[in-house]
Amino acid sequence: MEQLELLMGGFASALTPINLLWVLIGALLGTAVGVLPGLGSAMAVALLLPVTFSLEPTAAFIMFAGIYFGGLFGDSTSGILLNTPGHSSAIASTFEGHRMAKSGQAAKALATCAIGAFIGGLIATTLVVFFAPTLVKMATVFGPAEYFALAVFAFLAISAVVSESVIRGIAALGIGLALALVGIDGPSGTARFTLGMPQLFDGISVIVITVGLLALGEVFHIASRIHRDPIATRIETKGRARLNLADFKKALPAWLRGTAFGAPFGLIPAGGAEVPTFLAYGTEKQLAKRRNDPDFGTTGSIHGLAAPEAAANATAGTAMGALLALGLPTSATAAIMLAAFQQYGMQPGPLLFERSGDLVWALLASLFIGLVILVMINIPFASVWAKLLSIPKHYLYAGITVFSMLGVYAVSSAVLDLWLLIAIGLVGFLMRRYNIPLAPVLIAVILGPMAETELRRALAVSEGNLGILIDSPITITLYLVLAAALALSAVQHLRHRASRKV
């Protein structure tokens, strides 16, 4: 195994006491920035880039590795505890994670998350080490028609499972699509629903929508019920806090399923980490239904948290592979890492492994070290973080409000975003009041623009010929699976009805 030998060489150059200090600093900074809503690891790397100019390349890379994965560990922490995901890749983890925290299992949820992120990252990084050149070929078989099929697939696969009432689900999707339409339309350059305000030309940020709906909406909701309905607003502090063997056994398959969803997505440039996290979440929800898991959607299911979290980190792991082997930055963080590598005369791309092999293997080794350090910091901290919830409610929710506003403002320094945040928070409050599910809004916001742009690209390339949509084995397979799934659920539905009549 030549790769193994090279990797060991990488470990040898990366594992020095001073480098361990750098990775620790990177991991702490990355986690801290990740916890703040809106500030992803992209921001952390960009801000710390000038600092690393004075470091030697190996030290700088190992610090980046800490920051890169640290952001991903951190963003779900605030999602679970405060219902404010730090980044869009943590949205899917927030749904079940926050439910677990509310029912007194915050520490367990955080530990599940940390281990999930570790497993996802570990498997993905291992894949990169051994199969990077083969994996990147996957990226080149995806054209717009395939992306569109994928988006349609994800839409139906998720939407069908996240909503109990079809009408409410569709209403929520509609709200999401309307929000997603704001901004300049890529293919034509036309401004849509911007009210002539240049600040809206880039659309409404996913972060503003997520934080507004989930966090601020929750704050308004709690504020409206606080004296009338003590049960609805209570956060349990009782309940098993530790992750025991039984939990571990439950979570392990979900972690692996999540990784399987996440790993391929890191290689393809569109979609990012959100699509696989939603797919993983949807799958777990289906499985929960089948095995009659009462926790899902009520007190929080460990499956529903473990899978998306592993998916998010697996995506990040293989995204690094795509960046190194193809020079393709598939995420914002990767794009900045690309700039960072270039500072050291290392040009990611097909020639990288030949030109600067030593540095690459040191970097890959650093990724492993970063993951280990992060899981070591995060597991003991889980119970400390979880204490946050024992803060009295009125202080806690006031804190969440400040926290969300600060995070959103820090991203864009635009006052308009704060107004939008409040407005979307009110929408979130009304949706809670009338029992409209929130998840479809976020799914629509993320998948809607992707589906639209890719459909139009596909049709532009084919000059309007619809045949292009079912012109490749990938698209045909996806649509066939989709049709089979729809047929199956229709049959089940009819049978259900028939048996109820009798």
Next chain:
Amino acid sequence: MKNPLRNAVFGLVVAVVATLAFINAGTAGGTSTARNKLTLIAPAAPGGGWDGFAREGQQALKSGGVVNNAQVVNVPGAGGTIGLSQFVQMPGREDALLATGGVMVGAIELGDNPESMADVVPIARLADDYAALVVPADSEFKTLDDFLAAWKQNPGGTSIGGGSLGSIDHLLSAMVAKTVGIDPQEVNYIAYSGGGEALTSLLSHTTSAGMSGYNEVSDQIEAGTLRALAISSEERLEGVDVPTFKEQGVDAAMSNWRGFVAAPGITDEAKAEFIKIVTEMRSTDHWQEALKRNDWTDTFTTGEEFEQFINNEVATAQEIVKDLGL
């Protein structure tokens, strides 16, 4: 007040925060000179094109001792025009420069912005790079002539992938089309948000050809996955083995330039001082290294020459946008 200790701690925290806020407000509010503290406004998100440019500038200014303190402020959005419109609202600021370039000129023309390049004071153009027309290695197009022949015959079926609308990739595609006698409105240009996405669209054979910054694809060309048919520079670049459009008989050239502009209403002395600062910055070792590292061509121009250049760029962009019918 049951708990005096808690109140005391709370009071202390408030006092500290308030003091820090006042200090911050104090330093932000006072007018400082450019030599003392210079703010570079990057009209892009951290990691975006102008952000990298501004941060290289910041490092050069600091390491060369040109100014005491330099900081980068990001004002992202809408092809840089949000940064421009905020900058125009700071008339007379003599301690701030805005990073700008060809992308902003295109975005202004495309977006019907109230502000334009005429509202700011040109200081210097510093670094250019160029776009290249590339095809996958296994493409049937071996030369620019092959491509042009197919393109003329079937403009719709020969799609070109590249950066967002208004970018140099887009404007150059239209310019080449017009030069060889194709109606720019018939060009089937597929816009991608980044170089990475445009590159995969080529490798997956979604688009027939790609227009992309040469630096972004040079490695793929060297590795043999892509073939460059032409580059948009006026003359052949040193160390780049790609023929220009011009030497292949297509009279089209365009560069992706970057530079700095100052706020409207500054005094002539301040303008002269800015030009001096930027000139000193350019001669620092850090800047020379940055040019090499980023594969930027040094196109240092200041004063009237730069003003003339911007006017030409704006006129070219206006004409192309009109031809495109946008």
